[in-house]
Amino acid sequence: MxxxxxxxxxxxxxxxxxxxxxxxxxxxxxxxxxxxxxxxxxxxxxxxxxxxxxxxxxxxxxxxxxxxxxxxxGPPSYSSMTPWMKLVLYTAGNCGPVSAVFMKGLRFRLLPEPLAGCEKALIWSWDGSVVGGLGGKFEGNLVKGNLLLHCLNSMLKQSAVLVQPLSINDLNASGNLVTVDIPLPLKNDDQTIASVVAQTNLPEEQMLNLTSVLKELSSKFDMSTLGYLRLLRLHRIDASDKIDPGNVSYQWVPLSLEFGIPLFNPKLCERICERVVSSHMLQKDDLNEHCDVMQNVRRRLRELCSEYQATGPIAKLFNKRGSSKDLPRVLINSISGRWNLNTDPSTPTSGGAPSENERLKFSGRQRCRTEVVSFDGSTVRSYALAPEHNESASRPSSEEQSSLHDVKSDQEDTDSKDVVLPGVNLIFDGAELHPFDIAACLQARQPLWLIAEASAASSASLALL
Incomplete structure (x- = not known):
């Protein structure tokens, strides 16, 4: 430090x-x-x-x-150094790679969509634990799709996991990720970002998308701090790709947000220092603006953790005795099966790897505020909960959020080193975060209410120590 x-x-x-x-x-x-x-x-x-x-x-x-x-x-709290920060970034900007979150202790017998058939996947362990060389890397582990099931089952014994599936078109010719690091603060003293984009030295066709992504993201998530934003290049899927397979285009989405100086990368470190000078960040008499930005990040993290941890309202609703299938709900989408370019995308097939059309249809489906995404072993579906469950599954009201902020202060949040684990499986579909019902993919079918009760008891015992 x-x-x-x-x-x-x-x-x-x-x-x-x-x-x-x-x-x-x-x-x-x-x-x-x-x-x-x-x-x-x-x-x-x-x-x-x-x-x-x-x-x-x-x-x-x-x-x-x-x-x-x-x-x-630097990091505003300990939870900002966990995958919770990625979910906060994605949900705030309604943009990011498709991501699945799995609770600690699960064991898969088969991979759910959209992980099944992916070329490679990025994996992060929640608490930084390392299992067989996986999980401890700051930038995540890139594993092959045919090893993903084994890697997940090994890591889930020790920690919750965040997984991001990638298709072959999302990777470069060497099979690696294509990323770009954007130094922060993002805006100059005159609130422009043109100089930041120009320093990336990207082709012009990719520069246009990059500018729009940064403007859109900065309008929803204030990045007036010191650090860097990592963007991931993904294959853009649209109707023209079906007509002309050679017409390949890409899009940039946020991957991670890091607070502080990365001394492991001298060039990036130098660019961040240049951004500090250009923005006059340290020359301002009043640095309360930065304090307000960090307080807002802490608030977002607290709200997300409180909502999806084992004792949160969403986890309590979906992990109660029985199964989430027992909740009254209405089918709003039959999203996909195991996709094949030569078949109707809405018809499940018995084999073959899922194509990128699945991601397109998944992100473009009809949406609902109280939505559950479910995979039954062959088809991904999304359900809207019945009206009587909307209130309990919806996000806390502004009054509840205010009281939550009063009860748990910023000081308590910063002092706590305990890692809050997710208490429900989740899927980020590229725009929104939803509970993910994957009971059909699990071995032994351990009741979720039992896992939730054990997790809650563990959290309570830690609080008493």
């Missing part, structure tokens, strides 16, 4: 900087700080430093400054 200390006080206008602040930099080891009591550490930060900048990736044992301490350019 590095710490920047403001050593001179100057006066500055909103736009014209009369004098530039000078900075002295200290580099502090996380390990040396971890032995200090929280109160002692907070006094140390407040006494000696005005700004703290984290070096990423930070280990889970790292010490994060609390909201009452100096300005912190």
């Amino acid at each position: 590095s710490s920047d200390v403001v050593t001179s006080d100057v006066s500055s206008d909103t736009r014209v900087l009369k004098n530039k602040r000078k900075f002295k930099v200290d580099i502090l080891r996380c390990e040396s700080l971890a032995s200090l009591a929280p109160a002692t550490l907070e006094r140390l930060f407040l006494r000696d430093y005005d700004i703290i900048v984290s070096m990423v990736p930070l280990p889970p044992s790292s010490v994060l400054p609390g909201p009452a301490g100096p300005i912190h350019f």
Whole structure:
């Protein structure tokens, strides 16, 4: 963790900087700080430093400054260093790769769509645990589709998992991901992003999509912080591809958002420093804007974790005794089967890998606020819950969110190192996050209510320690 200390006080206008602040930099080891009591550490930060900048990736044992301490350019909370942050980013921007979340303790006998037949998949373990060399990588593990079932079953013994399936067209000629890192802060002092896009050195046809994605995302998720946004290139699926298979186009979607300075990549680190200078971020008299942005990120994380953890309203509804199939619901979509380019996409087939048309139809289906996505072993369907269950499955009202914020303060959120695991299986369809019913794919069919009760009891015991 590095710490920047403001050593001179100057006066500055909103736009014209009369004098530039000078900075002295200290580099502090996380390990040396971890032995200090929280109160002692907070006094140390407040006494000696005005700004703290984290070096990423930070280990889970790292010490994060609390909201009452100096300005912190780094992870706003411990949950922001888990896959929860990806889900917050995707749901806030209504954009991202198709992603599946599976609870700890599950064991698959077959892969559900859209994982079945994927060329490769990105996997993240929830708590950073490593199983057979998988799960500990900061950037995720890229595994082959034919090994995915084994990898999932191995990792789910130790942790919850986030999986992102990829088709062969999503990869480059070497079979690897195509990503681009966008340095933050995103906007210049005049609120433009043109210089950020120009520095990527991408072909013109990809630059247009990149600009629109960044503008759309920044309008929904404030990125006035120090770090970088990683975008993933995916094959764009549209009707023209069916007519002319040679007409290949791509789209950029957000993959991850990291807070702090990535010293493992000197070029990216240099570009982030240039962005800090161009945006005049550290030259502003009032840095409360950054504090507000981080507080908003913490609030989004708390709301998402509270909703989908084992004791949350969604998990309680779908993991109650019996099965989610017992809930009154209405079929609104029969999305797909095991797809084949030569067959009707709406007709399940007995074999063959799923094509990219499945992803197109999946993302373009009719939607419902209280939707459940289900896979029965051959066909993906989405259901709308009956009206009497809409209220219990919907997101908390603004009053409930406000009370939740009052009960659990930012300080509590930052201090807690306990990893909150998902209490329900989820699917992000490229725009929205929904519960994912995959009972037909599991071995032994362990009742979900039993898993939920065990998870809740485990969380309660941790809280008492």
